Amino acid sequence: MLTQEEKHEIEHAIELVPYKKAASVEALKIVQEHRRWVSDESLRDVAKLLDMSPEELDSVATFYNLIFRKEVGKHVILVCDSISCWVMGYENLRDELFNRLGIKYGETTADGQFTVLPNCCLGTCDCAPALMIDNDLYRNVTIAQLDEILLKYRNGNR
Amino acid sequence: MERPLTQHIREDRRPLSLKEYETVGGYQSLRKMLTMTPKEVQKLVQESNLRGRGGAGFSTGLKWSFVPLDAPKPKYLITNADEMEPGTFKDRILLESTPHQLIEGMIIAAYAIQADISYVYLRWAYKTAAQAILTAIDEAEGAGYLGKNILGSGYDLQMHLHTGVGRYMCGEETALLNSLEGKRATPRAKPPFPQISGLFGKPTIVNNVETLCCLPHIINNGAEWFKKLSLTGDAGTKIYGVSGKVKKPGAWELPMGVTLRELIEEHAGGMQDGLKFRGALPGGASTDFLVEEHLDVKMDYTSVAAAGSRLGTGTIVVMDDKTCPVGFVKNLEHFFAQESCGFCTPCREGIPWVEKILISIENGEGRPEDMDLLEFHTKYLGPGNTFCAFAPGAMEPLQSALKYFRNDFEKHIREKNCSYNRVKEMING
Numbered sequence: 001m002l003t004q005e006e007k008h009e010i011e012h013a014i015e016l017v018p019y020k021k022a023a024s025v026e027a028l029k030i031v032q033e034h035r036r037w038v039s040d041e042s043l044r045d046v047a048k049l050l051d052m053s054p055e056e057l058d059s060v061a062t063f064y065n066l067i068f069r070k071e072v073g074k075h076v077i078l079v080c081d082s083i084s085c086w087v088m089g090y091e092n093l094r095d096e097l098f099n100r101l102g103i104k105y106g107e108t109t110a111d112g113q114f115t116v117l118p119n120c121c122l123g124t125c126d127c128a129p130a131l132m133i134d135n136d137l138y139r140n141v142t143i144a145q146l147d148e149i150l151l152k153y154r155n156g157n158r
Numbered sequence: 159m160e161r162p163l164t165q166h167i168r169e170d171r172r173p174l175s176l177k178e179y180e181t182v183g184g185y186q187s188l189r190k191m192l193t194m195t196p197k198e199v200q201k202l203v204q205e206s207n208l209r210g211r212g213g214a215g216f217s218t219g220l221k222w223s224f225v226p227l228d229a230p231k232p233k234y235l236i237t238n239a240d241e242m243e244p245g246t247f248k249d250r251i252l253l254e255s256t257p258h259q260l261i262e263g264m265i266i267a268a269y270a271i272q273a274d275i276s277y278v279y280l281r282w283a284y285k286t287a288a289q290a291i292l293t294a295i296d297e298a299e300g301a302g303y304l305g306k307n308i309l310g311s312g313y314d315l316q317m318h319l320h321t322g323v324g325r326y327m328c329g330e331e332t333a334l335l336n337s338l339e340g341k342r343a344t345p346r347a348k349p350p351f352p353q354i355s356g357l358f359g360k361p362t363i364v365n366n367v368e369t370l371c372c373l374p375h376i377i378n379n380g381a382e383w384f385k386k387l388s389l390t391g392d393a394g395t396k397i398y399g400v401s402g403k404v405k406k407p408g409a410w411e412l413p414m415g416v417t418l419r420e421l422i423e424e425h426a427g428g429m430q431d432g433l434k435f436r437g438a439l440p441g442g443a444s445t446d447f448l449v450e451e452h453l454d455v456k457m458d459y460t461s462v463a464a465a466g467s468r469l470g471t472g473t474i475v476v477m478d479d480k481t482c483p484v485g486f487v488k489n490l491e492h493f494f495a496q497e498s499c500g501f502c503t504p505c506r507e508g509i510p511w512v513e514k515i516l517i518s519i520e521n522g523e524g525r526p527e528d529m530d531l532l533e534f535h536t537k538y539l540g541p542g543n544t545f546c547a548f549a550p551g552a553m554e555p556l557q558s559a560l561k562y563f564r565n566d567f568e569k570h571i572r573e574k575n576c577s578y579n580r581v582k583e584m585i586n587g
Contacts, residue, residue, distance in 0.1 A: 016318070021340055022338075022339050022340040022358070025337065025340050029321075060341060060342055063499075065324040066323040066324035067324075081493075082244035082489070082493055083245055083443055083475050083486070083489050084401040086485075086486070086489040087402045087476075087477065087486070088402075119283075119324075120244060120497065121242060121243070121246070121443075122283050123247045123281070123284065125245050125246070125247045125407070125473070126399060126400070137285070137286075
């Protein structure tokens with residue numbers, strides 16, 4: 001069940017567009033903002049509000065890589081894997097990150113704190129390698145900085 | 159040297175507030191423009207020879223001229239701020255630091271086509287920019303630069319920020335329109351062109367951030383001034399960037415037409431110690447390599463095209479002599495395979511095939527006939543064979559790598575390994 005707040009926000013998004021369906025991406029973003037991901041149940045609820053079939057809405061949801069249709073951890077780490085970061089050797093950073101967290105791409109740590117995903121170019125190529133954790137961008141990241149960066153998000157620090 | 163677009167950007171890149179922007183002459187071009195007719199604005203911009211900075215390099219004034227001015231409202235002006243071309247980070251700077259310059263440019267473009275609704279389509283990753291733009295829109299509305307009856311002129315314009323949720327395809331203008339309509343971001347057939355039937359079926363213009371940021375300066379200083387900023391026939395300044403193993407990667411606003419050599423050796427400080435220049439993508443992942451013989455090519459649309467590539471976004475990715483060209487292209491094709499929207503078959507099936515071949519060559523499992531297969535794909539996925547320009551773009555770095563670095567591909571196949579100094583188990587990643 002969507003909360004009143006979610007419904008209210010989605011209805012507001014609908015008001016800004018010519019027809020309900022056009023608010024689908026906004027509506028999915030709203031649900032994800034509140035719940036970190038979009039479950040089958042949420043998808044069905046949103047589809048109803050937009051007069052869409054769940055299948056049609058899912059075709060939109062699954063197109064966009066930053067709408068999560070599987071549960072993610074409290075913090076999502078996006079590792080830039082595009083060309084400038086590759087030239088600067090991002091793979092070493094990625095592998096160290098996997099080691100420290102004990103997970104690989106698409107997985108979530110057992111404590112539910114972190115999910116790590118690959119992401120294409122983050123648009124900060126002069127400061128490669130780069131990664132994002134939630135809304136925070138980290139540039140020129142070195143392996144030596146990893147523990148310190150992760151600590152900021154551990155144990156409810158953020 | 160004049161740097162109109164970036165002259166007021168602070169060292170720490172904090173955005174200029176409305177007051178600060180007005181103090182340095184902000185929104186004066188808007189006042190001037192409102193005394194002109196839309197046709198006069200279009201003509202001035204056409205005369206200035208401004209070409210689209212998103213990568214295609216199409217004349218901005220000409221693009222606008224296809225919008226029927228007498229069409230009923232709504233009409234739309236959209237800023238393409240979905241900067242996702244790998245290696246590109248120029249619009250980020252303008253978005254984060256001078257949001258009012260963009261808004262002023264957007265009002266000018268919107269007025270020129272008599273649009274009444276405008277959107278900034280911003281990529282998800284640009285969080286700082288999103289905040290800067292939201293604040294700036296609020297400030298501009300408060301000051302009467304946006305909304306109803308702008309500065310008493312009778313002209314109305316709303317502005318909204320839309321932040322995306324990923325996918326490179328959203329930067330293609332018709333896919334961007336589908337995305338804004340809440341659909342999958344697949345491209346549309348043209349014609350009808352967006353100028354006739356764009357967002358929600360209404361006349362629409364989509365312009366790049368850097369393009370729009372040129373407009374206040376063209377209105378203030380005129381077409382001749384804008385042309386004279388350039389060293390060549392392609393007008394204006396350009397925000398160039400360099401990434402890769404150079405001493406000082408970065409971005410700089412320079413006269414259009416500086417050479418590749420000057421960018422790499424002077425502005426980027428040259429190659430890192432112990433490394434040599436091997437090649438570069440001049441304008442993002444979907445441009446053909448330039449190599450040593452091209453170092454004196456002038457970086458404008460015309461000259462880079464004559465050298466067999468495209469200026470694209472003008473943000474250069476440098477490849478050094480210790481980096482494997484096969485691995486480099488494999489990284490690019492992985493990106494394209496992943497980001498293909500899947501709508502048309504050659505692109506959806508062909509690019510992953512190319513990626514698989516490159517993985518096997520890089521892993522020492524390549525066969526001599528793989529060279530022909532790669533060559534075949536550069537033609538089969540080339541212009542005219544796919545629904546949009548995505549797959550042809552994906553083939554540009556591959557076809558030029560096969561031309562300039564052919565020995566590397568053949569050596570991998572012959573010796574059944576990659577001789578570059580990279581840790582092997584990382585290659586599949």
